[in-house]
Amino acid sequence: MAPKQPATESFPDFSGKLLCAGRLRLRLQECLGTGAYGKVYRSLDTLSPSDNPIYYAVKVLRVPKANSLDASLQDREFRHHKRVGEHPNIISFIDVVQEQEYIYVVLELCDGGDLFEAIVTNNVFYQRDDLIKSSFLQLIDAISYCHQNSVYHRDIKPENILCSQDGSSLYVADFGLSTDVPLSRDFRCGSVEYMSPDCIGRDFKFKGRAYSTRCNDIWALGVVLVNMITQRTPWNAARCDDDCFKAYLNDEDYFLRVLAISEGTNRILKRVFRVDPLTRISLSELRREITAIDSFFPPCADPAKLSPVLASTDSPRNSAALRRSFSSTPSVDIGCLTIDNEGCEMVVPLGVPNGFLTLPAAAHSGSSLASSVDSGGPITPETHPVHVETDVPDMEEGQDLGLALHVEVQVKPTRPVEVTMHKKVFFRRLIEKLKVSS
Numbered sequence: 478m479a480p481k482q483p484a485t486e487s488f489p490d491f492s493g494k495l496l497c498a499g500r501l502r503l504r505l506q507e508c509l510g511t512g513a514y515g516k517v518y519r520s521l522d523t524l525s526p527s528d529n530p531i532y533y534a535v536k537v538l539r540v541p542k543a544n545s546l547d548a549s550l551q552d553r554e555f556r557h558h559k560r561v562g563e564h565p566n567i568i569s570f571i572d573v574v575q576e577q578e579y580i581y582v583v584l585e586l587c588d589g590g591d592l593f594e595a596i597v598t599n600n601v602f603y604q605r606d607d608l609i610k611s612s613f614l615q616l617i618d619a620i621s622y623c624h625q626n627s628v629y630h631r632d633i634k635p636e637n638i639l640c641s642q643d644g645s646s647l648y649v650a651d652f653g654l655s656t657d658v659p660l661s662r663d664f665r666c667g668s669v670e671y672m673s674p675d676c677i678g679r680d681f682k683f684k685g686r687a688y689s690t691r692c693n694d695i696w697a698l699g700v701v702l703v704n705m706i707t708q709r710t711p712w713n714a715a716r717c718d719d720d721c722f723k724a725y726l727n728d729e730d731y732f733l734r735v736l737a738i739s740e741g742t743n744r745i746l747k748r749v750f751r752v753d754p755l756t757r758i759s760l761s762e763l764r765r766e767i768t769a770i771d772s773f774f775p776p777c778a779d780p781a782k783l784s785p786v787l788a789s790t791d792s793p794r795n796s797a798a799l800r801r802s803f804s805s806t807p808s809v810d811i812g813c814l815t816i817d818n819e820g821c822e823m824v825v826p827l828g829v830p831n832g833f834l835t836l837p838a839a840a841h842s843g844s845s846l847a848s849s850v851d852s853g854g855p856i857t858p859e860t861h862p863v864h865v866e867t868d869v870p871d872m873e874e875g876q877d878l879g880l881a882l883h884v885e886v887q888v889k890p891t892r893p894v895e896v897t898m899h900k901k902v903f904f905r906r907l908i909e910k911l912k913v914s915s
Contacts, residue, residue: 485511491518491537498572498583500524505535514538519586533571536582540575550653555582557628558652566619568639568650587650589642592701593635601644602705606772609705612640612647613767616701619649620694621760627657629690631676632667633697635704660687671697674715675754692754695763699749706773707736711750725750741770 496503503520510517515538525531541547555573562570569585595601602609616638623630630637632654639648654666662685664678673696674680675688696715703711711732712721725731733743745766748758758766 485513485515488516488537491516495523496520496535496574496581496583498574498581501533501572501583503533503535503583509534520583532586534584534586536584538580538582540578540580551580554653554655557655557657560626561623561628561652564619564622566615566646566648567622568648584650585648587639587641587648589640589644589646591636592638592640592644592647592705595640595644596635596704596708599642599644600708603708604774606774608644609702609773610767610770612644613698613702613705614764615647616649616698617760617764617767619647620698621764623649623655624691624694624760627659628652628655629657629659630655630694630697631690632671633694633701634668634671635701638701656690659690661690662687664688667693667697669714670710670712671700672715673697673754674752677714677716680717681752689754692757695749695757695760696754698760698763699746702749703732703736703746706738706742709736715750726752737774739770739772739775741766742773745770 490508491505492507494505496505502523504523505518505520508516508518515536518535518537520533520535522531522533538551541551555570558568558570561567568587571583571585574581574583589595590599602612620630620633630649630652632651633649637649637651639650640646656663662678664676665672666676669677673688673693675683675686676693676696678684678686678688700711703709711725712719715722717723717726728734729747730743732738732746733740738746745758745763748766749763751757
């Protein structure tokens with residue numbers, strides 16, 4: 478289970494504190510945010526020119542107990558962030574200063590807020606093909622750089638992506654759940670709306686099988702792309718008991734029917750959201766597809782689908798509205814359930830024979846200390862490991878600003894899919910056929 482952390486309510490007010498960080502002399506000013514683990518302050522470099530002041534973000538955390546799991550998690554986050562922080566689309570990691578019981582993490586300051594606010598609150602990407610393309614390409618480049626340096630983020634979502642006020646510049650942040658392990662059995666690590674089925678580790682006989690952390694990041698990027706284009710999330714969780722995901726499995730053109738997206742966007746999403754991770758699109762291919770696409774939106778879009786705010790809150794479309802999500806890590810009380818064809822009908826995704834995938838064995842044991850460190854939550858003020866529920870929590874602002882996918886539980890597939898039936902039904906039909914033939 479995730480380690481308990483001291484409450485930030487006991488933190489003193491660090492406003493006005495002078496911090497020496499290498500060549501920087503930082504004066505901590507107003508608190509920008511408070512989380513489960515610490516506080517973030519806007520900080521002025523007192524050595525910068527008065528007519529051109531330079532500001533940084535300083536994250537204040539408690540010093541963890543030496544040689545503890547918390548210390549290992551914190552060290553992992555810092556190490557991975559430092560490794561990739563030089564990329565122009567990743568928040569720069571400047572320095573770490575430890576003083577007695579507190580640690581001060583100096584980061585690049587981004588005043589524009591996060592991508593969630595840009596999408597939902599500021600509506601900056603609405604019908605903006607040029608902006609979506611340029612911004613999403615920045616995300617692809619940033620995650621590609623991470624993967625090239627053996628860092629796999631595992632919690633890609635709009636809340637962990639900072640941006641400029643106009644949304645033209647994006648910066649990946651929060652490496653608290655990142656890993657350098659390319660194959661992992663740490664299931665349900667991240668935010669459930671953005672997890673691939675193989676990361677959830679429940680359906681399609683993924684239970685207990687190592688998943689590719691690289692492919693899981695690509696899946697999450699696909700969900701972010703849907704967020705940016707439609708202000709919706711495609712499903713609450715990529716599980717067979719989720720109506721939206723089940724509808725997609727039955728009809729690969731489901732998005733085209735319920736979202737105002739172009740044929741080109743639909744083709745890209747179908748390559749991203751392949752259940753078999755071995756056939757999922759690569760980042761280089763995804764970059765080429767995004768670069769080549771003419772428009773993410775249909776030429777004659779349905780105004781009802783394009784509207785960023787739904788007129789009626791009673792519509793079933795609200796079931797998958799884009800809302801703020803919480804990060805999660807595996808817990809000993811989270812079971813990986815197996816679908817039993819005695820109790821339900823299992824839809825087998827196209828291109829996956831019998832829904833069975835064989836992945837390489839993980840390089841580490843699920844019970845080892847390394848696995849525990851790999852499973853741990855981030856030591857950041859932005860996010861705290863919690864047990865994820867299928868229902869997506871409401872936005873903090875109390876607003877329903879997103880549009881949800883239209884859910885049709887009884888979906889007729891546009892092309893044949895293999896379905897396993899109840900055994901009793903199968904034998905009853907077989908007996909009926911034998912009676913007719915006799």
